[in-house]
Amino acid sequence: MKRALLLSLFAAAAAWVQITPAQVTKAETTDISGERIRAHVKFLASDLLEGRGVGTRGGDLASEYIATEFALDGLKPAGDNGTYFQNFALVGADPQPNTSLSVAVGGVTLPFRWLDDFVGVTYQQKPTVDFDAEAVFVGHGIVAPEFQWDDYQGVDVHGKVVVFFTGEPPSRDPKFFNGEALTYYGRWSYKFEEAGRRGAAGAIIIHTTPTASYGWNVVRSSWSKEELEMKLAPGAPAVGFAGWVTKEAGERIAATQNTTADQWLALADTRGFRAKPLPLRFRIHASAKIREMRTRNVIGKVEGSDPQLKNEAVMFSAHWDHLGVGEAIRGDAIYNGAQDNATGCGVLLELARAWAAQPQKPRRSALFISVAAEEAGLLGSEYYGKHPVMAAGKTALALNYDSLPPFGKISDVQVHGAERTTIFPVVEEAARRFHLTISPDPRPLAGTYYRSDHFSFARVGIPAFSIDSGHDLAGQPPGTGNRLSDEYNEARYHQPSDEYHDAWDFSGMELYARFGFAINREAANAPKLPTWHAGDEFLAARVASGVREP
Numbered sequence: 030m031k032r033a034l035l036l037s038l039f040a041a042a043a044a045w046v047q048i049t050p051a052q053v054t055k056a057e058t059t060d061i062s063g064e065r066i067r068a069h070v071k072f073l074a075s076d077l078l079e080g081r082g083v084g085t086r087g088g089d090l091a092s093e094y095i096a097t098e099f100a101l102d103g104l105k106p107a108g109d110n111g112t113y114f115q116n117f118a119l120v121g122a123d124p125q126p127n128t129s130l131s132v133a134v135g136g137v138t139l140p141f142r143w144l145d146d147f148v149g150v151t152y153q154q155k156p157t158v159d160f161d162a163e164a165v166f167v168g169h170g171i172v173a174p175e176f177q178w179d180d181y182q183g184v185d186v187h188g189k190v191v192v193f194f195t196g197e198p199p200s201r202d203p204k205f206f207n208g209e210a211l212t213y214y215g216r217w218s219y220k221f222e223e224a225g226r227r228g229a230a231g232a233i234i235i236h237t238t239p240t241a242s243y244g245w246n247v248v249r250s251s252w253s254k255e256e257l258e259m260k261l262a263p264g265a266p267a268v269g270f271a272g273w274v275t276k277e278a279g280e281r282i283a284a285t286q287n288t289t290a291d292q293w294l295a296l297a298d299t300r301g302f303r304a305k306p307l308p309l310r311f312r313i314h315a316s317a318k319i320r321e322m323r324t325r326n327v328i329g330k331v332e333g334s335d336p337q338l339k340n341e342a343v344m345f346s347a348h349w350d351h352l353g354v355g356e357a358i359r360g361d362a363i364y365n366g367a368q369d370n371a372t373g374c375g376v377l378l379e380l381a382r383a384w385a386a387q388p389q390k391p392r393r394s395a396l397f398i399s400v401a402a403e404e405a406g407l408l409g410s411e412y413y414g415k416h417p418v419m420a421a422g423k424t425a426l427a428l429n430y431d432s433l434p435p436f437g438k439i440s441d442v443q444v445h446g447a448e449r450t451t452i453f454p455v456v457e458e459a460a461r462r463f464h465l466t467i468s469p470d471p472r473p474l475a476g477t478y479y480r481s482d483h484f485s486f487a488r489v490g491i492p493a494f495s496i497d498s499g500h501d502l503a504g505q506p507p508g509t510g511n512r513l514s515d516e517y518n519e520a521r522y523h524q525p526s527d528e529y530h531d532a533w534d535f536s537g538m539e540l541y542a543r544f545g546f547a548i549n550r551e552a553a554n555a556p557k558l559p560t561w562h563a564g565d566e567f568l569a570a571r572v573a574s575g576v577r578e579p
């Protein structure tokens with residue numbers, strides 16, 4: 030009964046993307062090898078590559094290696110001027126402790142202490158920015174027409190400081206901010222961008238642990254070191270100061286208005302919220318060390334076999350960068366990034382080789398993209414999204430690999446975001462073929478979908494998701510995968526101890542590679558381009574890119 034239901038569901042869904050199960054052919058993936066993935070990982074994670082930092086010799090060596098492998102596999106260069114490289118500039122802004130912030134209200138000045146009460150950096154890529162400006166409370170700082178939500182309605186915030194909370198209005202309705210799961214509107218990066226687009230001089234988040242999903246210690250440590258950003262185009266909007274204040278600092282500001290931060294948050298959560306001009310001024314001196322550097326994405330292409338459809342593509346991606354050489358821990362200063370993300374690069378390179386070796390190429394072309402500067406905030410993939418080799422509206426599907434665990438045979442996989450697209454029946458069918466269960470996101474509220482490179486592609490409308498490790502390992506007690514991942518996060522994640530070991534078992538990685546290969550092969554041969562389901566936050570971008578609603 031259950032099986033029959035599944036089959037009929039699949040048939041109905043498959044008909045929707047105009048393929049029938051009979052056409053879902055067995056992918057020629059027998060040639061994908063975990064041991065070849067191992068060879069790439071061992072090299073990319075070696076001390077010789079010095080942690081593959083952006084703008085360093087080790088990073089250049091890593092990207093050169095990937096380009097060389099693409100060439101050996103017979104991929105065509107798809108970067109700038111007939112090369113495999115897509116070059117771009119980054120700007121580092123390192124906030125300095127003489128940054129100051131105070132609030133003037135009713136003849137009184139409230140000072141706030143750097144790191145203890147507030148953090149922040151200018152997004153204008155200048156060494157100093159000073160202003161003394163009026164403030165407006167804008168709730169969650171969200172403008173989401175598809176949910177009939179506009180926190181900026183009726184106010185002009187040009188030259189002012191906007192104050193808001195991160196997160197989004199609470200919802201259990203899947204049609205309103207995707208229910209309990211976080212949308213991109215809830216992320217601080219969106220809110221600072223929106224404030225910049227509206228001409229705000231500054232933007233301040235009042236931190237609370239529930240709205241941010243992490244404590245002040247995380248904000249404090251990640252905002253007190255150099256921030257890498259895409260180099261601003263001349264005249265591009267950016268806030269002069271993007272900052273956070275603690276809940277306690279927020280309470281002091283709210284108290285001047287005879288209210289509390291919790292009351293402000295309750296207002297922000299309420300349908301029909303209207304922005305409130307605040308009778309106070311922010312005085313801000315933002316000071317930062319600014320430097321410019323260059324880096325590059327690596328892009329290779331395998332041409333499709335169909336004379337028309339070869340002008341469309343499927344994509345595979347994995348970021349090559351890691352944290353370089355940094356603070357020594359137990360005498361080791363090289364942040365090798367073996368799992369994060371030499372593993373994804375190893376899978377990408379093996380997929381490129383196997384795809385190029387197919388005697389009969391799929392109808393659409395395939396792009397293999399190793400992006401830079403993921404660790405700095407998905408910058409390489411953002412650059413690609415804005416400067417695609419194949420237009421977003423000509424790109425069927427993007428599959429990303431980031432930090433795959435080397436613990437051997439797997440029984441499940443996570444593909445968050447896939448269920449939001451019309452390609453999902455193909456993903457489910459591939460999972461069945463490889464005897465993989467699709468496991469749910471254990472923390473939907475944390476917004477993990479927005480923290481890996483596939484998100485940069487989704488933002489321009491491309492159906493995109495990462496193929497991530499599941500909760501379990503084959504033949505082990507349930508949750509073993511989770512337990513080993515927790516151990517990794519605790520002991521090795523973003524530390525010099527994320528190193529390659531000969532004892533690593535690559536059989537799980539081999540299966541993640543085969544699974545992605547099979548999915549993209551179907552997407553490359555399907556008659557129609559996949560898209561996002563009705564009501565999805567990325568559907569408007571997909572339609573704008575020229576792919577009509579299903």
Ligand SMILES: [Zn+2]
Nearest residue numbers: 369370404523
């Ligand atoms: Zn990382």
